[in-house]
Amino acid sequence: MDIRAQLSMSFHMDKCIGCHTCSVSCKNVWTTRRGAEYMWWNNVETKPGAGYPVTWEDQDRYRGGWEVSGGSLRLKLLKGPGKIRSLANIFFQPNLPTIDDYYEPFTFDYQHLFNAPAGDDQPTARARSLITGDFMEKIVLGPNWDDDMGGSPLYASNDPNLKGLSDSQKEMLTKFHKLFFFYLPRICNHCLNPACVASCPSGAIYKRGEDGIVLIDQDTCRAWRFCVSACPFKKPYYNWANGKSEKCIFCYPRTETGQANACAHACTGRIRFVGVLLYDADKIEDVAKSSDERLVEAMRDICLDPNDPKVIEGAIKAGITQDWITAAQNSPAYNLFVKWRIATPNHPEFRTVPMNFYIPPLSPILHDSKAGSGGVFDPISDEFFNDVDKMRVPLRYLANMLSAGNEQVIAESLKKQMAVRMYVRQQRVGDVGESKVKSVLSDVGLTAQDCEDIYRLTALGTFQERFVIPETHRETMTTVEPRTMYEKRGTIGFGTKKQHLVSRTW
Amino acid sequence: MVDTFLFGGMPYILIMIAIVGSIWRFTSNKYTWSSQSSQFVENKTLFFGSFPWHYGIITIIVGHIVGLIIPQSFLWWNSVPVRLYILELSGLALAFLALFGLLALIYRRLTNTRVKALTSSWDVLLLIVLLIQVVTGIGNAIMYRWGSNWFAAEASPWFYSIITLNPDVSYIANLPLITKVHIFNAMIFIGLIPFTRLVHFVVINPYKYLFRPYQVVRWYSRSEKTPNIVQYK
Numbered sequence: 151m152d153i154r155a156q157l158s159m160s161f162h163m164d165k166c167i168g169c170h171t172c173s174v175s176c177k178n179v180w181t182t183r184r185g186a187e188y189m190w191w192n193n194v195e196t197k198p199g200a201g202y203p204v205t206w207e208d209q210d211r212y213r214g215g216w217e218v219s220g221g222s223l224r225l226k227l228l229k230g231p232g233k234i235r236s237l238a239n240i241f242f243q244p245n246l247p248t249i250d251d252y253y254e255p256f257t258f259d260y261q262h263l264f265n266a267p268a269g270d271d272q273p274t275a276r277a278r279s280l281i282t283g284d285f286m287e288k289i290v291l292g293p294n295w296d297d298d299m300g301g302s303p304l305y306a307s308n309d310p311n312l313k314g315l316s317d318s319q320k321e322m323l324t325k326f327h328k329l330f331f332f333y334l335p336r337i338c339n340h341c342l343n344p345a346c347v348a349s350c351p352s353g354a355i356y357k358r359g360e361d362g363i364v365l366i367d368q369d370t371c372r373a374w375r376f377c378v379s380a381c382p383f384k385k386p387y388y389n390w391a392n393g394k395s396e397k398c399i400f401c402y403p404r405t406e407t408g409q410a411n412a413c414a415h416a417c418t419g420r421i422r423f424v425g426v427l428l429y430d431a432d433k434i435e436d437v438a439k440s441s442d443e444r445l446v447e448a449m450r451d452i453c454l455d456p457n458d459p460k461v462i463e464g465a466i467k468a469g470i471t472q473d474w475i476t477a478a479q480n481s482p483a484y485n486l487f488v489k490w491r492i493a494t495p496n497h498p499e500f501r502t503v504p505m506n507f508y509i510p511p512l513s514p515i516l517h518d519s520k521a522g523s524g525g526v527f528d529p530i531s532d533e534f535f536n537d538v539d540k541m542r543v544p545l546r547y548l549a550n551m552l553s554a555g556n557e558q559v560i561a562e563s564l565k566k567q568m569a570v571r572m573y574v575r576q577q578r579v580g581d582v583g584e585s586k587v588k589s590v591l592s593d594v595g596l597t598a599q600d601c602e603d604i605y606r607l608t609a610l611g612t613f614q615e616r617f618v619i620p621e622t623h624r625e626t627m628t629t630v631e632p633r634t635m636y637e638k639r640g641t642i643g644f645g646t647k648k649q650h651l652v653s654r655t656w
Numbered sequence: 657m658v659d660t661f662l663f664g665g666m667p668y669i670l671i672m673i674a675i676v677g678s679i680w681r682f683t684s685n686k687y688t689w690s691s692q693s694s695q696f697v698e699n700k701t702l703f704f705g706s707f708p709w710h711y712g713i714i715t716i717i718v719g720h721i722v723g724l725i726i727p728q729s730f731l732w733w734n735s736v737p738v739r740l741y742i743l744e745l746s747g748l749a750l751a752f753l754a755l756f757g758l759l760a761l762i763y764r765r766l767t768n769t770r771v772k773a774l775t776s777s778w779d780v781l782l783l784i785v786l787l788i789q790v791v792t793g794i795g796n797a798i799m800y801r802w803g804s805n806w807f808a809a810e811a812s813p814w815f816y817s818i819i820t821l822n823p824d825v826s827y828i829a830n831l832p833l834i835t836k837v838h839i840f841n842a843m844i845f846i847g848l849i850p851f852t853r854l855v856h857f858v859v860i861n862p863y864k865y866l867f868r869p870y871q872v873v874r875w876y877s878r879s880e881k882t883p884n885i886v887q888y889k
């Protein structure tokens with residue numbers, strides 16, 4: 151057993167209001183630089199929707215992630231039997247998205263509003279490309295281009311998660327009485343089996359042993375761009391101005407000192423939870439090789455119970471300090487994902503063993519116009535608790551997105567969320583009935599205490615309850631060279647502030 | 657006299673520039689030790705440029721290096737005329753492949769506004785040097801045939817005299833002008849390595865990729881004796 155610790159973020163999708171405060175605070179802190187304008191280390195997508203970059207989930211096109219072939223794990227990107235194939239593509243990568251799959255970064259010519267000579271017409275601020283500096287005739291794509299299902303027949307209908315939905319289910323995109331959408335906030339998943347790391351010919355990307363954060367060593371990155379192609383979540387971004395790849399750094403300068411990540415801290419909906427997971431690194435390969443059906447279960451199995459004395463003993467032996475163990479015991483990630491089993495990973499079938507978890511969203515029961523009611527739309531069922539498959543968002547859709555197609559996993563989470571609501575309603579309003587609540591709870595396997603705890607964390611959670619982040623104690627660590635730290639001053643995290651790094655001449 | 661300077665002195669100057677310059681750039685500015693890829697802003701023409709260019713030129717350079725270091729191998733191979741024709745023709749074909757790729761790359765740099773915005777003056781200089789090199793190479797092959805044979809009698813001994821620190825330009829002196837340009841331009845190319853994107857072929861990392869485990873983990877807390885990069889299965 152090789153016990154390691156991992157920082158993990160969870161998202162309560164029901165509560166996300168799609169305000170993009172997270173994206174903006176992340177951008178303001180890390181990516182307001184030339185070459186990084188188009189990078190959204192944190193982005194929020196409307197689902198169903200094409201996503202950012204466009205249709206990133208379509209691995210037939212991008213070939214990100216892993217596949218199991220002949221009993222062993224292989225990067226999809228490699229196609230052939232060995233890594234040599236990947237090096238053969240080093241001069242040109244067939245599966246690399248280009249800036250046109252994101253958007254050409256632009257600004258507006260605001261000065262013209264002030265400087266325009268007097269004339270018959272109002273002056274306008276035309277769009278100007280940040281790459282070439284030329285005026286742009288037309289802006290054809292932008293971040294959140296299909297926000298709130300704007301233009302869904304054009305964009306959202308390409309959503310790969312719609313695969314396997316019946317035509318009538320797909321009407322959730324177009325028919326008003328079936329319409330539903332929700333938001334998917336995304337950061338790098340800081341995977342246990344990261345495809346980005348595995349694909350880098352330079353060995354520039356690495357996972358940190360202490361907290362599992364995945365980083366790109368900027369001095370070693372040689373602009374081969376393999377990580378961009380290999381990451382199925384498209385979370386490494388290529389900086390076109392200085393020729394380096396960059397990615398979400400989990401705000402490590404903040405988490406190392408126990409502060410919440412910028413996105414999580416700013417989150418208006420308070421949908422985010424950050425905590426520590428203890429896991430067994432020896433099992434990563436087995437988990438990544440599990441069948442689609444079993445993937446989520448296998449990911450839960452690899453997480454260790456932080457209250458088990460044997461695990462605690464092993465963790466101490468592995469050099470994990472007491473405050474990290476305590477944090478793991480109070481970890482929202484462990485509770486949501488493993489203990490209560492209401493959160494699930496995003497696209498586990500990419501087999502990178504992603505370490506961010508999502509509580510799938512509830513949606514209204516479908517409506518139908520019954521013949522007798524004269525065209526009035528009524529819910530097609532009054533049995534809210536059991537009919538999770540009659541909700542507007544089809545189970546199939548959520549399963550495609552959050553459980554490698556296993557609808558059972560999603561149904562379990564949705565039913566548990568309904569059960570907590572019924573339990574709390576019985577406490578507050580009292581119109582559900584004790585016996586009904588009891589039967590519902592035993593049905594889903596939650597205790598009254600669990601319900602209290604879930605309610606407490608997801609509805610009322612304080613800052614300290616939502617973010618349980620231990621400090622990293624860098625001061626005690628041997629391999630940090632103080633001299634390099636000194637040289638790195640003036641650079642923000644991994645982004646560059648020094649001018650000579652931004653405008654390369656070589 | 658001019659020959660002595662160009663082919664007896666300049667090689668040392670340019671090789672020193674290449675070595676000292678590379679060490680200086682690697683230690684002082686490791687960050688820029690790469691070829692800044694522009695595939696992300698334009699990838700359609702790049703396909704027709706980068707693939708033919710790299711595969712053509714790499715094979716040819718490897719051929720040149722083998723010829724310089726073990727000229728006997730070429731002489732042995734060429735002792736049968738058919739084999740000589742095969743070698744020369746495939747060399748020429750590869751050179752045209754490289755030329756095609758290079759022209760595509762130059763066209764791309766000239767016409768695509770996004771790529772243009774990412775082009776430095778060093779890039780322009782480099783493209784000119786490369787174009788001269790490929791064109792004079794092809795000219796040599798066509799005008800002064802069977803270079804793979806006389807190469808062994810002229811260029812290789814000169815190369816040996818250079819690396820044994822006993823420069824003897826008499827081998828070079830009688831070569832045609834176009835060959836001299838080809839050789840001199842090659843030395844300029846070497847001298848340019850530390851100042852341009854050429855540093856990318858002095859990258860030693862990628863071969864390691866074939867042998868290292870997929871995953872890389874770095875620990876801050878392990879003592880210095882522990883290797884910084886450890887593997888997990």
Ligand code: SF4
Pocket residue numbers: 337338339340341343344345346347364380381382383384385386397502
């Ligand atoms: S989400 Fe992508 S970039 Fe992040 S660790 Fe996983 S594979 Fe790497």
Ligand code: SF4
Pocket residue numbers: 165166167168169170171172173194333335416417418419420421
């Ligand atoms: S700040 Fe929170 S609520 Fe707003 S979009 Fe981001 S995750 Fe959703």
